[in-house]
Amino acid sequence: MNKLSSKNILVGISGGIAAYKSAELIRLFKKADANVRVCMTNGAQEFITPLTLQALSGNPVHSTLLDPDAEAGMGHIELARWADLLVIAPATADLMARMRAGMADDLLTTLVLASNAPVHIAPAMNQQMWAHPATQDNVAELAKYHHIHGPAAGEQACGDVGYGRMLEPQEIVDAVVGTLNQTINTSDVEQQLAGKRVLITAGPTREPLDPVRYLTNRSSGKMGYAIAEAAAAMGAEVVLVSGPTQLSVSDHIKRVDIETAEQMLSAVTSEVENCDIFIAAAAVADYRLKEVATKKMKKQGSGLHLELEQNPDILATTSIANPDLFTVGFAAETNDVIEYATGKLKRKQLNMIVANQVGINKGFDKDSNQVDILTADGEHITLPEMNKKQLAFDILDIICQTYHKEKPHAL
Missing domain, CATH: 3.40.50.10300 (CoaB-like)
Structure with missing residues (x-):
C-alpha cells in the first residue's frame, strides 16, 4: 500500500545550498501520488526559483505571509488546514532556532505553529554550525515535538567534511513513510x-x-x-x-x-x-x-x-x-x-x-x-x-x- 497516496504534503524550503535537492524531493512525493504544495523563505528563493518548484508540484509556490489572493488574505491558515504533513527540507540553523523559539516571523514558521499536522525536519548546514552547542540544544528541543531526519556526514559545498549534509531526497521520503501510521497512543x-x-x-x-x-x-x-x-x-x-x-x-x-x-x-x-x-x-x-x-x-x-x-x-x-x-x-x-x-x-x-x-x-x-x-x-x-x-x-x-x-x- 502506498502510504503517501492522496496525502497533502506541504514542503517547506529555507535558504541553504541544499535547496537544489528539494526539487527531487517534490518529484518523488508527486511520483508517490501525493498532493504537494511548496512554501519558500526569501533566502530559499536565492538558491532555486519558485517557477521550477511550481512546475514540479503543479501548484503556485507560497512565500508571502498575507496573501491577497487567499480567502480573507489569510493564506497561511488555509495552507495550515490543508496540510496532512509538513516536510521542511532543507532546514537551516537559523530556521530551527526560530522554530525552537516559537517565532512566526515569516510564512514557513507561521505554518509550523498554525498547523496540527506532523512536522518533519531535514537539517542542512555547515558541519561546525551543526556541532555548535546552540544548534544541538535547538535540535534536542525540536525533537520533542517534531521528527528530525539527519543530517548525514560527508563532503559539504564549503569544502568541509562532517555531519551537516541534508539527507538524500529518497532517504527523506523513506523516513517520512516510516513514521506514517506509527503513532502510538500510550x-x-x-x-x-x-x-x-x-x-x-x-x-x-x-x-x-x-x-x-x-x-x-x-x-x-x-x-x-x-x-x-x-x-x-x-x-x-x-x-x-x-x-x-x-x-x-x-x-x-x-x-x-x-x-x-x-x-x-x-x-x-x-x-x-x-x-x-x-x-x-x-x-x-x-x-x-x-x-x-x-x-x-x-x-x-x-x-x-x-x-x-x-x-x-x-x-x-x-x-x-x-x-x-x-x-x-x-x-x-x-x-x-x-x-x-x-x-x-x-x-x-x-x-x-x-x-x-x-x-x-x-x-x-x-x-x-x-x-x-x-x-x-x-x-x-x-x-x-x-x-x-x-x-x-x-x-x-x-x-x-x-x-x-x-x-x-x-x-
Missing part, C-alpha cells in the same frame, strides 16, 4: 511491565585517543531510546544508561550518561541490582587505546600506529554474573547476520538477541529498522521494517512473551 498500551525494573543501554561509546580525538561508531541511540520510552509506557521502572547522543528522554526515565565502555560497565553494574530485564541496545566499542595521549597527537611521518586493547564485554559480563536476570542483546552486523547473532546468543548466555543488518542506509541513524529476534529456546521471529517507535513496542511484546514462558510467575 494510554491504550497494555501494562505488561507494571512492577518491573528494566535496565537499558543505548547509543555509542567514545574511547579517547588524546584530549581532542576519540574512537566511536555511527550509532544514534534511537532504537535504545525508543525501547526505553516504550518500556515506560508499558508500566516499567526504566533506567537508561546512554552513551553520547543528541536525543532526549522523558523525565520519568532515569538516565545515566557515560562516554566510555568502562564507564558503561560501571553504570550497568551499579544499576543492575533488583532489575528484572536487561536490554543491551548500545553499540559498545570493542577496543580502546592502550595508553591515551595526554597531549594532542601530532603528525609523525607518513603514518600513525595505535596500540589498542579490548574493552570489557558488558553484555556477557552482566549476563554471566546475574544468571536470574532476563538478558536481551543486540547484534548489529554487516553480513552473516543470523549466524553471528546465534553465536552471540549462546556465547554470552542470553535469553534473547535482536539482530539487524547495518551499513550504508541500514540500521544506524535511521528512523526505521528491520530485525530478526532469536531466543535461547530456538525461536526465530522476523519483524518487517517499521518505524523504531513501533518496533520498540513489538520487540517488548516478544520479550514479555518469552519472559513469561521462562518465568511464568513473574509477570
Whole structure:
C-alpha cells in the first residue's frame, strides 16, 4: 500500500545550498501520488526559483505571509488546514532556532505553529554550525515535538567534511513513510511491565585517543531510546544508561550518561541490582587505546600506529554474573547476520538477541529498522521494517512473551 497516496504534503524550503535537492524531493512525493504544495523563505528563493518548484508540484509556490489572493488574505491558515504533513527540507540553523523559539516571523514558521499536522525536519548546514552547542540544544528541543531526519556526514559545498549534509531526497521520503501510521497512543498500551525494573543501554561509546580525538561508531541511540520510552509506557521502572547522543528522554526515565565502555560497565553494574530485564541496545566499542595521549597527537611521518586493547564485554559480563536476570542483546552486523547473532546468543548466555543488518542506509541513524529476534529456546521471529517507535513496542511484546514462558510467575 502506498502510504503517501492522496496525502497533502506541504514542503517547506529555507535558504541553504541544499535547496537544489528539494526539487527531487517534490518529484518523488508527486511520483508517490501525493498532493504537494511548496512554501519558500526569501533566502530559499536565492538558491532555486519558485517557477521550477511550481512546475514540479503543479501548484503556485507560497512565500508571502498575507496573501491577497487567499480567502480573507489569510493564506497561511488555509495552507495550515490543508496540510496532512509538513516536510521542511532543507532546514537551516537559523530556521530551527526560530522554530525552537516559537517565532512566526515569516510564512514557513507561521505554518509550523498554525498547523496540527506532523512536522518533519531535514537539517542542512555547515558541519561546525551543526556541532555548535546552540544548534544541538535547538535540535534536542525540536525533537520533542517534531521528527528530525539527519543530517548525514560527508563532503559539504564549503569544502568541509562532517555531519551537516541534508539527507538524500529518497532517504527523506523513506523516513517520512516510516513514521506514517506509527503513532502510538500510550494510554491504550497494555501494562505488561507494571512492577518491573528494566535496565537499558543505548547509543555509542567514545574511547579517547588524546584530549581532542576519540574512537566511536555511527550509532544514534534511537532504537535504545525508543525501547526505553516504550518500556515506560508499558508500566516499567526504566533506567537508561546512554552513551553520547543528541536525543532526549522523558523525565520519568532515569538516565545515566557515560562516554566510555568502562564507564558503561560501571553504570550497568551499579544499576543492575533488583532489575528484572536487561536490554543491551548500545553499540559498545570493542577496543580502546592502550595508553591515551595526554597531549594532542601530532603528525609523525607518513603514518600513525595505535596500540589498542579490548574493552570489557558488558553484555556477557552482566549476563554471566546475574544468571536470574532476563538478558536481551543486540547484534548489529554487516553480513552473516543470523549466524553471528546465534553465536552471540549462546556465547554470552542470553535469553534473547535482536539482530539487524547495518551499513550504508541500514540500521544506524535511521528512523526505521528491520530485525530478526532469536531466543535461547530456538525461536526465530522476523519483524518487517517499521518505524523504531513501533518496533520498540513489538520487540517488548516478544520479550514479555518469552519472559513469561521462562518465568511464568513473574509477570
